[in-house]
Amino acid sequence: MKYSAKREALLLLEDGTLFKGNAIGKIGTSGGEICFNTGMTGYQEVYTDPSYFGQIIVNTNSHIGNYGVLDEETESGQPQISGLVVNSFSAIASRNLSDSSLQEYLEENGIVGISDIDTRRLVRHIRTSGAMNGIISSEISEVEALEAKLKEVPSMAGLELSSQVSTIEPYYLGEELNELKVAVLDIGVKKSILKNLTDRGCYCKVFPAKTTFQEMNEWGANGYFISNGPGDPSVMEYAVDTVREILKADKPLFGICLGHQLLARANEISTYKMHHGHRGLNHPVKNLQTGKGEITSQNHGFSISGEDVEKSQQVFATHINLNDQTIEGIRVKDKKAFSVQYHPESSPGPHDSRYLFDDFVEIMKNS
Template identity: 45%
Template sequence: MKKAYLLLADGTLFEGVSVGAEGASIAEIVFNTGMAGYQEVLTDPSYYGQSVCMTYPLIGNYGLNAEDFESRKCWVSGFIMREACAYPSNWRCDRSLDEYLKSEGIVGLAGIDTRRLTRILRNSGVMNGILYSEGYEPTKQQIAEMKAYKVTNAVKTVTISEPKVYPTTAETQKHRVALLDFGVKRNIRRELCARGCEVTVLPAYTKPEDILNGGYDGIMLSNGPGDPQENTEIIENLKVLIKSGMPIFGICLGHQLLALSIGAQTKKMTFGHRGVNHPVKDLAHDRTYITSQNHGYAVLGETVNPDIARVSHININDNTCEGIEHLHAPIFTVQYHPEVKPGPEDTAYLFDQFIALMDEKKGGAQ
């Protein structure tokens, strides 16, 4: 079995065994604390430009299947784990982790102390690194490129190029929803379709007038990768959509972009929130939920203008802003993932809340 390595920007070198494709990959190194859900992690566009270390020690034990993919391809730059299971056991499995990584051209690394790597990232912050298999040792130029690496043009890379319509899966259609694709996960669309919505997935840079004249009842802002402040055109488009009075629901990057569009600020976090057990408190109802999260940037709650919106949710662990609610328009956002792929189902009710806003808006217009 071939060896593989991870070289961090601070010079730390990890040696393990190669999994998946052979080669070299420069990326931002992050960790995910989920005990399951590696397939959803691999196919989540929010991980564009990042190599992911899974803290749970055994990965690949239930294999992969096409039905559970959250997007059209694998978006991680590399995959790191303590032990890769070579012989998965699950009745839904149609391929192994190694087979999938090879088919997607993703370099993988197993057999390292993932606890040590996670501790480094927690203490020093998210760090760049180069993941490479034996025979692909990095040159001085590649090491310099790794140290200077930054995730850019993320939304432009992951968004779709043409609109696509998905019919409702409920017995009757209640609403038409415009879903802006900043790096959307399929289960966001599935949750809406199951609640009587026809969903049109739109490219991230769709003009606001095309949305407002499209006959939609509500707008969904999806998750996605990268620095939210990079998306200046989208932020300006959202300012127009906010003024329309149409119901809007934002998730993750959609939450951050909506916050920026009303004048709030965002910051890059030290190591981010990536996992399926993050406690979030709903301030209005004094209730805490366990949530699925994947983000490296956060909205600064103290910068949200109290005359425009309020912070609706906070993270119990570090008090970061986990949601905002507009005070003068039917708009709310959350930083976490209520579509629960992977993760707990505690907050799926937020889709019902969005449906209720569209019901109210449509009823008032009649």
């Protein structure tokens, strides 16, 4: 189907709020948790980030699709989002380097979307009412039928999704003769995170989500990386057990986003679902060790308990969010383990936090 602004689409939220717009992407029906991303660029990297699996993305930037799609700018093998909501959609691409238009890309990958709605109103609604499930349809026009479909969409709370986006078989990246070997637990890893490791001379072996520490340890890694990913950390006991074993063996460990939450859980720090999460390229974070501020790229709907961190005898906070004071980084006392809630590889986003990869490499070298 060629993009046409004449085909109507509906967006229905679980609180009954209804938006009418025009169809983009595949003609169909799709539901998921609705959330918004504030990035002005990098929509392709956002759509292919496995951390967004099962979610409908609202782009707050008013113009989406204008620079098309470039195959090498993906963070995984395909788009991971459940649906797309934009204000002004460009069905044609003005970038000469682009491999296809965004419309063609969405169609090829089966992504249902809606355009020409008041995204400012929608984002204000999410900020006020909180993240909730929604459903987009360009084929169902009856609201009652859409409501019935929406009830079938599972809540993100209590949902284990990492095993659905993880690699099925282990694979290698980097130069085999490199001095440092990093075992990566893939619970939704982004390509650019792995590139930041290989660019620093690491030889990586990427393992499926449910790999045990014993299996990874047989490879003889110098350090362990726990990736970003989707879903609720409170139901990922298999991964928490793996992190505990890594800590017990006193191995260097670096966690990002979901990996940060799992490191917290392995140290008896609880997690909770946030009101509407942090998603975008402009979140201010303070490094409590250096006193410096960092502008960070973020994508998470769960967080770790600040109260638990404050009471903990095992971990201490290294970074805080300057907007809402949530914990953005921790370090384990007397261990070579640390984590951050945001995405320091910054794809897309600012590069203020890439020093964390250097810190991880230094810890491995000194070990």
